[in-house]
Amino acid sequence: MALSGMRGLSVFISEVRNCRNKEQERLRVDKELGNIRTRFKNEKGLTPYEKKKYVWKMLYIYMLGYDVDFGHMEAVSLISAPKYPEKQVGYIVTSCLLNENHDFLRLAINAVRNDIIGRNETFQCLALTLVGNIGGREFAESLAPDVQKLLISSSCRPLVRKKAALCLLRLFRKNSDILNVDGWSDRMAQLLDERDLGVLTSSMSLFVALVSNNHEAYWSCLPKCVKVMERLARNQDIPQEYTYYGIPSPWLQVKTMRALQYFPTVEDPSIRRALFEVLQRILMGTDVVKNVNKNNASHAVLFEALALVMHLDSEKEMMSQCVALLGKFIAVREPNIRYLGLENMTRMLMVTDVHEIIKRHQAQIITSLKDPDISIRRRSLDLLYGMCDVSNAKDIVEELLQYLGTADFAMREELALKAAILAEKFAPDLSWYVDVILQLIDKAGDFVSDDIWFRVVQFVTNNEDLQPYAALKAREYLDKPAIHETMVKVSAYLLGEYSHLLARRPGCSPKEIFSIIHEKLPTVSTPTISILLTTYAKILMHSQPPDPELQNQVWAVYSKYESCIDAEIQQRAVEYFALSRKGEALMDILAEMPKFPERQSSLIKKAEDTEADTAEQSAIKLRTQQQASNALVLTDHRPANGAPQVSQLGMIMVPSTSNVDQNVVDQPLTHSNGTLSVVDPQPPAQDHAPAGDILGDLLGPLAIEGPPGVSPQSELNNVPSHEGTLGANDALALAPVGDQESTVKPIGDIAERFHALCLKDSGVLYEDPYIQIGIKAEWRGHQGRMVLFLGNKNTASLDSVQAKILPPSHLKLDLSLVPKIIPPRAQVQCPLEVVNLRPSRDVAVLDFSYKFGTYLVNNRLRLPAVLNKFFQPIQVSAEEFFPQWRSLPGPPLKLQEVVRGVRPMSLGEMANLFNSLKLMVCPGLDPNACNLVASTTFYSENTRAMLCLIRIETDPADRTQLRMTVASGDPTLTFELKEFIKEHLVSIPTAGKPPAPVAQQPQPNIPPIASSDPGALLAGLL
Amino acid sequence: MIRAMIVINNQGKPRLSKFYNYTPVEQQQQLIRSIYSVLCLQPENVSNFLEGSSILGPDSRLVYKLFATLYFVFVFDSSENELAMFDLIQVYVETLEKCFSNVCELDIVLNYSKMHTILDEMILGGQVVETNSEKVMQAVEEISKLEKVTAATKLISKSASLLWG
DSSP: OOOOOOHHHHHHHHHHHHOSSHHHHHHHHHHHHHHHHHHHHTGGGOOHHHHHHHHHHHHHHHHTTOOOOSOHHHHHHHTTOSSHHHHHHHHHHHHHHOOTTOHHHHHHHHHHHHHHHSSOHHHHHHHHHHHHHHOOHHHHHHHHHHHHHHHHOSSSOHHHHHHHHHHHHHHHHHOGGGSOHHHHHHHHHHHTTOOOHHHHHHHHHHHHHHHHHOSGGGGGGHHHHHHHHHHHHTTOSOOGGGEETTEEOHHHHHHHHHHHTTSSOOOOHHHHHHHHHHHHHHHHHOOOOSOHHHHHHHHHHHHHHHHHHHHTTOOHHHHHHHHHHHHHHTTSSOHHHHHHHHHHHHHHTTSTTOHHHHHTTHHHHHHHTTOSOHHHHHHHHHHHHHHOOTTTHHHHHHHHHHHHTTSOHHHHHHHHHHHHHHHHHHOSSHHHHHHHHHHHHHHHGGGOOHHHHHHHHHHHHHOGGGHHHHHHHHHHHHTSSSOOHHHHHHHHHHHHHHGGGGTTSTTOSHHHHHHHHHHHGGGSOHHHHHHHHHHHHHHHHHSSSOOHHHHHHHHHHHHHHTTOSSHHHHHHHHHHHHHHTTTTHHHHHTOOOOOOOOOOOHHHHHHHHHHHHHHHHHOHHHHHHHHHOTHHHHHHTOOTTHHHHHHHHOOOOOOTTOOSOGGGOOSOEEEETTEEEEOOOSOTHHHHOGGGHHHHHHHTTOOOSSOTTOOHHHHHHHGGGHHHHHTOOSOOSOOOGGGTTTOOOOSSOHHHHHHHHHHSSEEEEEEOSSEEEEEEEEEETTEEEEEEEEEEOSSSOBEEEEEEEEOOTTEEEEEOOOOSOBOTTOEEEEEEEEEEOSOOOOOOEEEEEEEETTEEEEEEEEOSOOGGGGEEEOOOOHHHHHHHHHHSOSTTTEEEEEEOSOOOOOHHHHHHHHHHTTOEEOTTSSSSTTEEEEEEEEEETTTEEEEEEEEEEEETTEEEEEEEEEEESOHHHHHHHHHHHHHHHHOOOOTTSOOOSSOOOSSOOOOHHHHOOHHHHHHHHO | OEEEEEEEETTSOEEEEEESSOOOHHHHHHHHHHHHHHHTTOOSSSOSEEEOHHHHOTTOEEEEEEETTEEEEEEEOTTSOHHHHHHHHHHHHHHHHHHHSSOOHHHHHHTHHHHHHHHHHHEETTEEOOOOHHHHHHHHHHHHHHHTOOSOOOOOOOOOOTTTO
16 A cells, blocks of 8 residues: 655654654654745645645644644635645645634535535545534534535435535534424435435434433434344344444444333333343353453443343343443453443442342452452452442451552542441441441551541540440550551540549559550641640549649740640640649530531431532433433533532521522521521530630531430441431531431422422422432423423432422413332432413422332422413514513503612623523613613413513612513513512522522421412512 | 553654644653553563553543553543454554564664554544554555655664564
């Protein structure tokens, strides 16, 4: 085969290669760039060959990491050259150096289009490759129909058509409107009948993108996919060159099975049977052979088949067969297969009923933890973490601890965290938990975050039975020659609090405890010294009657730190010194720390966050759900900064009758037994001992599950069901204690979620540790269709699921049947049809309840079928606007109001707000730049389509007030719209506000909307 | 989708790189460097997959294959099958082999443009467009004819073959 023979290029590349260092290389490159620049300036003198040579040099330079920021214009202009060589140069350089945001690229659209619609196939290929690689939105709008034509044309060669398919895929990603769903699904089905495997492979990629976006529209293609699988599996009509090491196009098989995973299920029994036959054939017929490439190809198909089987939730028998296969894979020699075996087994955990079978492979998985391959070690850690439960926690955690000593540094932190979480989640008894954490600190102190030792302190504080044991353990660790600073902290804290419980044991007298802790002081950092000073005070307090010798020793320490430069230490030293002279009074002041309030473990929360990050990879099932509805995806993107803000404010229960945005309530309120009180945002530890402040603060964001003062026995019982309380609210701080036991706390802020959904059409409506309710809605005129996605997050089913709609009088709502039981880890979809009868701001409420174990959870959730969903933004010109405006003379069709207390915002922000409410801002209509004019069409059964006009006059000197005029052809609409806009101007839901007004309480809430109209209430408040 | 295709030699020099999402040149270099820094530490007989999230952003995977002195790397997201990507490397290299027979690093370095042409016939916009190396070769030859190669072909001395070296 001929080489491309650009001698100049080869010479240049050789020269660059011969450069001894980066400096020389840069000089050589700069020289060349200068040369190219001059040559290009005088373009006339360049032959196409020379141009091409220079362009490839530029690309080579670009690959080496040098910016090439000239020649763009020339490149683009070459695209329209008539001859192939120049045109090719234009296309190559454009697609490498430019991106879709480049202005120059727009200039090329026409030339590219000419090539696409032209008759020259090679030109078509060049153009399609360019668009497929870097085409942007504008390309999508202007080229999609032509590219479509090429794809479905019968006269085009496969070479062109397969590129057209992928080009169309790119354009579809840039603008999904380019493919009209109704007409296109039939075409797509026809494309899947394609005989040419090249075209079929590309079409299948296109299909995967389409179906992941909207599977509903493509049901008709499902049987075609199964046909393709049958054709490939039986090796019918497969040209020899499309078999790869004897396997009929593994890529196409994989893509087709991927596509099938985007359909929630295969209902038609005969198609299902056919598909399972194929899958069975793949599962049974794949053997490990000698040829590595063949092995890889056949296993690519096999792993995809496994994923599809899991997705289809087939019969248990087939599942066990899959697990058995995976069990085989994780023990083979071939590392790639081992890796994928472990990964798929982790995915398998999402499937019900196979846990037990997977557990049989525990020994092998633990072996993989010592694999020489870090990728495999990681996978096996994930799997062990996922498969851990009460029954095997001890084994697994102990393995992890053992491995910790030899693990790579890259993995230690994760390993430590995972071990700590598993120990906490599944501890068969609490003393074991304490052992594990202390071992963790001992073995990998650097990788144990503060969260972990705070947590163990909390457990010990809240469980009296545990205290002597923990103190003893802490004392034992202090005997070790070199201990980690974290161990000093935790031991000092525990011994300060509880060493008196050990007093009679050898080596545990106050004096001995003091001296062994004090030994460590010279080696520790300032924050630890603070803890030690407190410990000394506590030891003194417990040694009554005072031991003068010990007292003198401690006092000497205090007086040494009296002049310490660190204010914290200095203060402690001075205060403890003074306090410890008070004798008996010391007892009260330095009393034992009170029990910690019960909150969610921040550790487990952390773990959940990391789980959320990896969810996409670890769960095929989840991925499918995510693609089907954006709902689940959104949880992953919970604003990370939301949590700290909220946790400072505390968990707030707002009166459930108030549907008003909590934003107007400027102080956090609790509502218990009908009285309102301001919550002290500090943890209670604050009040008790001045000594406790640092720890109190440090421990503030942490908590322990289960009600306070719970007996160790019931704490223990709580353990298996920990998962229940895990996901609780970000707000970790205070909650009215009485509500705790029977309350499942929502995750995230319900009101915020509702407000977000008022402005967009898909997302999460509600989430708690057990369930996630997502919504996806489509609105057309006065009608709408919402789909509720009820996802069970757990490994046990949710029972007695009930959902009822409490419709306001202006909406007709029809909810399809909601199943009583949601199987574990499953998601059910319940369509809800909405018809808008007339304008109103009332809100529909979803009354929702379910049972998980003994918990009965009942919620009333506002549904985002709000006024603005029935708007259709419309741009009106001055010629249309003013006659209409004048024809609506005054009340009740045109209403004006001066609104005060407006949340200050710039005009731009206000315009964005209006646009997001589907009120289209029409710039230029009002000559006064401080004013804003907007229009929209409102749809309801009564009013039909009705034009609404809005004018806002702002006062640049005072942004908190404005004058608003609203006009429409219907008095109710005018009024409702005016109030609606007012609500949004006066209080805009922002992130980080206190949590939901829809408080979760055992007794049924009064439906928020029934009793009060948010607008009226707001107006009253203002 | 496939996010990038990169060929790096065992000294860390990029030999071919193509990114299917817009990536500024500095970031490309950064990625190539960090990928190399991981690859060069990989012991033998380990799997060819690497979790890419830490260097390549969320939901990214990396599969690589070492042929003689060159690492062939694909970066892709979870919508692709790992082993299928791995096979694709093999197809690419087999196609190079057909093109240059006994392909070695020097072929690849000096025939930089051909590498691109072949890649474009196999991957388009981050999706596999053709997996049949015969078809790829046909298309590449058609293009070569159009380019009207006139300059005498320079024979390039071989050092070591990729497939056999």
